[in-house]
Amino acid sequence: MRPVLLTWNAARVRAAEEPLLAAGAPLMAHAAFALHVAVARELRARRGRVAGAVVVVLAGAGNNGGDALHAGALLARRGARVLALTTAQRWHDEGAAALLAAGGRLRALVPDAVDDDAAQVLAADVVLDGVLGIGARGGLRGPVARLVEAVAAARPDGDSPLVVAVDVPSGIGVDDGTRAGTVLDADLTVTFGGAKPGLVLPPAAWAAGRVEVVDLGLALAGPADVASLGPDDVAALWPVPERAAHKYARGVVGVVAGTRTYPGAAVLASSGAALAGVGMVRYVGDAGDAVLAARPEVVVGPGRVQAWVLGPGVSPDDAAQRRRVQRAFDGVLHRGEAAVVDAGALDLLPERVGPHVVLTPHAGELARLLAQHGVDVERTAVEAEPLRWAREAHDRTGATVLLKGGTTVVVGAHGAVYAQSDGPTWLATAGAGDVLAGVLGALLAARVDDVHEDPSLAAALAAAAALVHGRAAHRAVPDGPIVALAVAHAVPATVAELLRATGTLAR
Numbered sequence: 001m002r003p004v005l006l007t008w009n010a011a012r013v014r015a016a017e018e019p020l021l022a023a024g025a026p027l028m029a030h031a032a033f034a035l036h037v038a039v040a041r042e043l044r045a046r047r048g049r050v051a052g053a054v055v056v057v058l059a060g061a062g063n064n065g066g067d068a069l070h071a072g073a074l075l076a077r078r079g080a081r082v083l084a085l086t087t088a089q090r091w092h093d094e095g096a097a098a099l100l101a102a103g104g105r106l107r108a109l110v111p112d113a114v115d116d117d118a119a120q121v122l123a124a125d126v127v128l129d130g131v132l133g134i135g136a137r138g139g140l141r142g143p144v145a146r147l148v149e150a151v152a153a154a155r156p157d158g159d160s161p162l163v164v165a166v167d168v169p170s171g172i173g174v175d176d177g178t179r180a181g182t183v184l185d186a187d188l189t190v191t192f193g194g195a196k197p198g199l200v201l202p203p204a205a206w207a208a209g210r211v212e213v214v215d216l217g218l219a220l221a222g223p224a225d226v227a228s229l230g231p232d233d234v235a236a237l238w239p240v241p242e243r244a245a246h247k248y249a250r251g252v253v254g255v256v257a258g259t260r261t262y263p264g265a266a267v268l269a270s271s272g273a274a275l276a277g278v279g280m281v282r283y284v285g286d287a288g289d290a291v292l293a294a295r296p297e298v299v300v301g302p303g304r305v306q307a308w309v310l311g312p313g314v315s316p317d318d319a320a321q322r323r324r325v326q327r328a329f330d331g332v333l334h335r336g337e338a339a340v341v342d343a344g345a346l347d348l349l350p351e352r353v354g355p356h357v358v359l360t361p362h363a364g365e366l367a368r369l370l371a372q373h374g375v376d377v378e379r380t381a382v383e384a385e386p387l388r389w390a391r392e393a394h395d396r397t398g399a400t401v402l403l404k405g406g407t408t409v410v411v412g413a414h415g416a417v418y419a420q421s422d423g424p425t426w427l428a429t430a431g432a433g434d435v436l437a438g439v440l441g442a443l444l445a446a447r448v449d450d451v452h453e454d455p456s457l458a459a460a461l462a463a464a465a466a467l468v469h470g471r472a473a474h475r476a477v478p479d480g481p482i483v484a485l486a487v488a489h490a491v492p493a494t495v496a497e498l499l500r501a502t503g504t505l506a507r
């Protein structure tokens with residue numbers, strides 16, 4: 001199973017490269033060789049052989065273009081028909097010379113005939129996108145931007161040509177995951193030395209396709225800038241009961257969710273918590289009958305808890321619910337109880353909390369939360385820069401922030417940042433967020449003491465909940481429409497599979 005994918009900002013990759021370059025290590029040769037191996041493998045899988053394949057290299061002015069040209073040269077030596085289109089006034093001399101010596105061709109993009117060049121790109125078996133790498137400042141500009149636009153418009157989803165991004169899809173925000181302007185969506189990104197945040201952060205990550213990391217022997221030390229948990233990591237984080245465990249020791253989750261008229265959120269949040277594996281779920285609210293009908297093991301009524309799930313289906317105008325949420329916040333502030341704060345409870349969040357409180361807004365809710373803190377930002381701006389705004393919310397509230405979306409971004413204490421893309425797009429359905437809140441509540445209840453010891457753990461648990469939630473959706477209905485309750489029902493088997501695969505068994 002996939003282990004954690006760690007990613008590093010451009011400056012840290014450069015700093016790690018420096019001593020090796022100073023010692024004369026041939027990093028570009030190594031990178032280009034690995035890139036050509038990956039491309040050759042894809043070509044063999046698609047058409048049986050490398051010889052005769054049509055390869056177009058888009059080569060920018062810098063070393064990213066150099067990588068692409070050198071890889072093109074190696075492919076040409078294996079019989080591929082390689083054409084490099086240079087996209088700037090300059091290009092990598094050595095790379096160009098290697099390509100020409102290997103029998104490849106090289107010419108400049110024709111600014112007045114972008115459509116012709118686009119047709120040539122579209123007719124290729126594979127395109128190497130080596131326009132910009134970690135030296136990019138802003139998005140693609142000029143003729144190459146128009147070329148990429150024309151190619152993107154004409155390239156049906158997943159169809160020819162295969163696009164391989166060199167290090168990163170050109171023009172993405174390497175460190176922040178933004179997309180300024182057009183980007184050529186890749187099927188595969190071959191990245192050098194270590195992965196970059198933009199390969200896992202939305203919306204740029206959606207242009208990266210599959211990511212392969214080429215080890216260049218860089219000493220990338222210290223915590224990663226952004227991590228994406230894999231199933232192994234989640235199995236290690238999951239609270240597995242000890243032989244001596246009893247229900248209270250395993251953790252109790254208190255759920256304040258739903259109303260008598262809208263009981264669904266109460267059922268979904270309670271189900272998420274119960275099915276994630278917790279000592280007990282207490283439901284506090286007016287939808288107890290519906291909760292009990294769906295989950296007879298839930299205890300209805302207040303009592304001591306280790307973590308709260310606050311807000312799904314809660315209207316802040318409902319005085320009784322508001323009181324219950326506020327009482328729970330007392331426990332959070334004064335007794336150190338952990339909390340998941342979702343939907344309606346976000347409006348009731350105290351000014352300042354700790355990272356043992358995890359906010360779970362979607363982009364619209366995050367914009368509203370920030371407005372309460374005097375930050376004026378639109379939902380669409382949050383969607384364009386999720387990391388920036390999740391970080392802003394973390395800084396302003398002190399809470400761990402899990403920002404939901406096609407890729408879920410988590411920002412927590414001590415610079416912890418995670419990006420998780422585990423669920424199918426079918427997961428964007430009403431009530432799915434309520435289930436996620438419940439699952440996360442279960443994790444926090446079981447590990448609240450550990451969270452107080454290491455507050456950044458709350459972010460890891462939030463990322464773990466997102467992974468299990470996403471994988472549960474895949475398991476519930478592979479490749480088809482799903483409903484929220486089915487996601488909750490698939491959680492136990494999803495967790496069991498993760499634990500079995502890593503040999504983590506109940507003691």
Ligand SMILES: NC(=O)C1=CN([C@@H]2O[C@H](COP(=O)(O)OP(=O)(O)OC[C@H]3O[C@@H](n4cnc5c(N)ncnc54)[C@H](OP(=O)(O)O)[C@@H]3O)[C@@H](O)[C@H]2O)[C@@H](O)CC1
Nearest residue numbers: 027028031061062063064132133134135136137138139167
């Ligand atoms: N270091 C190493 O040892 C290794 C590095 N490796 C490879 O090197 C890559 C980094 O190479 P790099 O530093 O040359 O930068 P790169 O991304 O090619 O772009 C710089 C050029 O683009 C230009 N430019 C910038 N923005 C632009 C825009 N928006 N639109 C248009 N132009 C723009 C910029 O112009 P300038 O700023 O000079 O005006 C400059 O000319 C890295 O991603 C990896 O692939 C591997 O080989 C492993 C070993």
Ligand SMILES: Nc1ncnc2c1ncn2[C@@H]1O[C@H](COP(=O)(O)OP(=O)(O)O)[C@@H](O)[C@H]1O
Nearest residue numbers: 362404405406424425427428430431432433434
């Ligand atoms: N495009 C998408 N692809 C995959 N998952 C998504 C996408 N959009 C949203 N999601 C996920 O679906 C869930 C929706 O939650 P939310 O918006 O809170 O819905 P609700 O409030 O109705 O429960 C979240 O887990 C979110 O990360």
Ligand SMILES: [K+]
Nearest residue numbers: 129132168170
């Ligand atoms: K690139």
